[in-house]
Amino acid sequence: MPSPGLIDDYLDELLDALRVDGRRARRILIETEDHLLQAANERVAAGATPAEAERLAIERFGPAPEVARRFNDGAAQALSQRAWFLRLYLYAALLGGVGLIAVGIAGQMSAGVGLAFGKDTIAGDQPGVTYTAARCADYFEYAPGAANCEAAATDHHFGELWRNASAALILGVLAVGSHLWLRRRYAKSDDGAMLPRRAFAILGTVAFGGAGVLLTGFGALGTGLNAHAGNAMYLVDGLVALAFFAAFVPAGWRALRAVSDEARSGYVEAVVAR
Amino acid sequence: MTPDLLKGHLDLLLLSILESGPLHGYAIIEELRRRSDGTFDLPEGTVYPALHRLERLAYVSSHWSDETGRRRRQYQLNDGGRAALAKKAGEWREFSGAIESVMRRTPCPAPA
Numbered sequence: 001m002p003s004p005g006l007i008d009d010y011l012d013e014l015l016d017a018l019r020v021d022g023r024r025a026r027r028i029l030i031e032t033e034d035h036l037l038q039a040a041n042e043r044v045a046a047g048a049t050p051a052e053a054e055r056l057a058i059e060r061f062g063p064a065p066e067v068a069r070r071f072n073d074g075a076a077q078a079l080s081q082r083a084w085f086l087r088l089y090l091y092a093a094l095l096g097g098v099g100l101i102a103v104g105i106a107g108q109m110s111a112g113v114g115l116a117f118g119k120d121t122i123a124g125d126q127p128g129v130t131y132t133a134a135r136c137a138d139y140f141e142y143a144p145g146a147a148n149c150e151a152a153a154t155d156h157h158f159g160e161l162w163r164n165a166s167a168a169l170i171l172g173v174l175a176v177g178s179h180l181w182l183r184r185r186y187a188k189s190d191d192g193a194m195l196p197r198r199a200f201a202i203l204g205t206v207a208f209g210g211a212g213v214l215l216t217g218f219g220a221l222g223t224g225l226n227a228h229a230g231n232a233m234y235l236v237d238g239l240v241a242l243a244f245f246a247a248f249v250p251a252g253w254r255a256l257r258a259v260s261d262e263a264r265s266g267y268v269e270a271v272v273a274r
Numbered sequence: 275m276t277p278d279l280l281k282g283h284l285d286l287l288l289l290s291i292l293e294s295g296p297l298h299g300y301a302i303i304e305e306l307r308r309r310s311d312g313t314f315d316l317p318e319g320t321v322y323p324a325l326h327r328l329e330r331l332a333y334v335s336s337h338w339s340d341e342t343g344r345r346r347r348q349y350q351l352n353d354g355g356r357a358a359l360a361k362k363a364g365e366w367r368e369f370s371g372a373i374e375s376v377m378r379r380t381p382c383p384a385p386a
Contacts, residue, residue, distance in 0.1 A: 024326075031322055031347050035300050039318070062319035070323035074330070
């Protein structure tokens with residue numbers, strides 16, 4: 001019976017070159033291993049040495065990158081329209097949902113800060129803003145007990161911010177929930193597989209990192225110049241974005257390293273092949 | 275025969291082989307070789323992606339079996355595959371008949 005040294009190496013090479021979901025990759029490896037072992041066993045029974053039998057079985061099967069390419073092409077071509085839409089929705093729901101949850105959490109935290117330190121730190125208008133009589137009337141209708149037009153406007157903006165943040169949070173939870181439900185529902189089919197996880201991790205890291213730096217910087221700068229006029233909201237938003245950034249960093253870093261390794265090994269293969 | 279000549283006909287061959295009953299990949303390849311008297315001796319790794327593609331097209335279905343103590347994927351033709359086989363076989367007969375016809379016919383005599 002052949003020792004599966006060469007076959008193991010071949011399977012490793014095949015796995016490296018496959019661009020299919022985990023379930024299909026596992027199935028391909030099991031089928032390929034079974035085929036190669038049977039082919040090698042038959043050659044051993046016919047008198048070949050185990051190493052020679054394995055080598056011939058692998059040679060008959062074809063180069064691993066070529067076999068993997070056929071599997072990869074087949075997976076891409078046979079994907080149904082429904083599967084494409086499902087993947088698009090899954091991706092959009094995850095990205096949008098996480099973003100909306102971040103916005104919702106930031107809004108709720110801002111509301112908490114506003115209640116603790118004054119609503120004008122979150123939703124105050126810029127100093128020097130003038131209000132027309134009509135706008136003032138609108139604001140007083142919303143906040144009849146306010147001391148003046150500026151306070152009524154702040155109450156109005158604060159309420160608007162809280163409602164929008166709550167809506168974002170609910171929508172975000174629904175979007176992520178629907179994503180998780182659909183992923184589970186289609187986990188056993190190819191339709192729900194192959195989400196671009198690396199892209200999600202990298203995009204999340206860059207988006208939350210960028211938003212965190214910009215918002216925190218904007219809020220800090222504004223606070224240095226003027227403690228009111230909603231600067232605390234930018235600070236809170238920035239800090240929440242940085243917290244999400246910290247959560248994304250490990251996955252984003254792994255994804256970047258994987259992409260970089262692949263690009264490097266592709267370059268080396270291209271150089272070697274020249 | 276070079277694999278290029280088989281391009282486009284592999285689906286028909288695989289569906290034809292599975293028409294006689296469920297088989298696993300290795301047996302399908304052996305049957306292909308046996309029925310063609312060794313003419314269709316293509317790289318074995320090309321058959322599995324084709325089987326997976328046929329399954330995605332709902333022409334065949336597959337399941338794991340472990341009759342030999344090892345897990346094996348058994349493929350079998352389903353209704354969609356039978357319909358596709360009938361269509362492809364008809365197209366092939368028409369095509370090969372036309373080729374034969376062209377090759378057998380003698381050229382018209384040149385006008386005097």
